[in-house]
Amino acid sequence: MVGSVVSMRGLLRVWRSVYGTIGWRVRGIKPLSQGVALTGQASEVGARIRELREARALSLSALARRSGLGKATLSGLEAGTRNPTLETLYAVTTALGVPLTAALAPPGAAPGTASGAAVDARLLDRYEDDEAVTETYRVRVRAGAAQHSAAHAPGTREHLTVLAGTVLAGTATAPVRLAPGDAHTWPADVPHLYRATAADAEAILLVRYPA
Structure with a gap:
């Protein structure tokens, strides 16, 4: 299953059906600033x-x-x-x-920010239940480079919702172009990638690992 693209209207329904109910909110988050790979940690x-x-x-x-x-x-x-x-x-x-x-980040600690070849990711929340661990990140995909991710643990899935800019994201063999308001889900236990097609892009990333 490669995944699907949805509009913002169906986003909440998709999150609930794919990830379950996750208690987090994002309010007034400023764009990520580019920094060292792992800030102060x-x-x-x-x-x-x-x-x-x-x-x-x-x-x-x-x-x-x-x-x-x-x-x-x-x-x-x-x-x-x-x-x-x-x-x-x-x-x-x-x-x-x-x-x-x-x-x-250990339980109760301030969220960390990590950077890769093209992605800056700030941990927003972590939710754990009997079936899986779900991590929520605010990410910036920097223009001019691609983030190639190796396969994660079997059964891992990722879900990206674009807030600003345009992103090419998904499995390495079938990435999908996403505009603001679009969301895409794909299996992350195979190689996958992120690429901003023009200017820097902002997005919310959910990563779900089987328990």
Whole structure:
């Protein structure tokens, strides 16, 4: 199933049918400012990744093999001396079998902002039930580059609603052009991408991981 494009009128119905009822609201959020890959949280993120790795009795070498990252990269990440990008964070959390928020922000902490090749993402909310973990992000897709995301954990789905600008998003083999008010859902357990077709674009992204 590739996904579908819907208008804003059907957005609430789609969110409820695909993700269930999620208690969050976005009010007066200003556009994201471009900054470092992970704003002011490198050491905290590194400590959480180390805890997750050790809880699974994985060595750095084993996690490097699973994630496809270099051992030196992981060592610097855990030590807080490397500022991880979205690509790195997704590679690590997918290899550990946890949602992105497991590394990005602990319960009750201020939301983090992470950046990749073309996307700046700010965590807005995290909702967990018996079936899945759903993360909500405010994202900016920067013009002039593409964000190529590797496959996430099996069963993961993403849902993007464009607020401003025009975005090409979806699976790598069948991305969809989205204008303001459009929404698109696709399986995120296959390679997928985001690309702003002209100027920077703003959107809300929901990522749903099976529990």
